[in-house]
Amino acid sequence: xxxxxxxxxxxxxxxxxxxxxxxxxxxxxxxxxxxxxxxxxxxxxxxxxxxxxxxxxxxxxxxxxxxxxxxxxxxxxxxxxxxxxxxxxxxxxxxxxxxxxxxxxxxxxxxxxxxxxxxxxxxxxxxxxxxxxxxxxxxxxxxxxxxxxxxxxxxxxxxxxxxxxxxxxxxxxxxxxxxxxxxxxxxxxxxx
Numbered sequence: 001x002x003x004x005x006x007x008x009x010x011x012x013x014x015x016x017x018x019x020x021x022x023x024x025x026x027x028x029x030x031x032x033x034x035x036x037x038x039x040x041x042x043x044x045x046x047x048x049x050x051x052x053x054x055x056x057x058x059x060x061x062x063x064x065x066x067x068x069x070x071x072x073x074x075x076x077x078x079x080x081x082x083x084x085x086x087x088x089x090x091x092x093x094x095x096x097x098x099x100x101x102x103x104x105x106x107x108x109x110x111x112x113x114x115x116x117x118x119x120x121x122x123x124x125x126x127x128x129x130x131x132x133x134x135x136x137x138x139x140x141x142x143x144x145x146x147x148x149x150x151x152x153x154x155x156x157x158x159x160x161x162x163x164x165x166x167x168x169x170x171x172x173x174x175x176x177x178x179x180x181x182x183x184x185x186x187x188x189x190x191x192x
Contacts, residue, residue: 009047009054018053025057038070045074046081046088055087062094078103080110089113100135101147102127117142158183 049055082088132148158165
């Protein structure tokens with residue numbers, strides 16, 4: 001299930017925005033009640049966190065998400081965008097694992113609230129944006145990993161969904177019960 005919240009968060013109609021957000025939060029909460037593995041992805045997180053209601057609900061989720069077998073992925077271009085939101089500092093403290101990608105256009109100040117070490121900052125600021133490296137941090141430390149997915153070839157397009165992915169597998173892939181099994185066998189033969 002996915003929702004594009006751009007229009008909702010940009011809306012000037014407070015009552016309607018609150019009603020829609022309340023409904024969507026309840027839908028997601030009902031989905032994660034059964035503790036099936038779930039990923040909640042929030043693109044342009046800074047914008048969502050600037051909404052007081054959204055930020056409060058998300059803060060509550062982050063406290064209980066692991067117990068419900070759920071992870072939240074928040075994406076933003078610059079960490080400093082989170083700092084300027086109402087609850088950015090709280091959110092950063094509540095997120096135990098951070099995955100950061102190099103950004104040669106960023107400045108050290110953009111990462112100030114993350115308390116990066118000099119080496120971590122150097123990786124993010126001085127590694128080319130096309131390197132496909134990622135810095136993963138948690139309470140234990142950090143590591144640089146190669147996140148190059150080009151070995152997946154056209155399968156990366158399929159995994160990305162969207163129209164290009166559907167064009168490769170057919171729009172009816174959801175109706176084919178064996179699609180996932182056949183896709184995995186073709187993509188990752190070692191798993192089958």
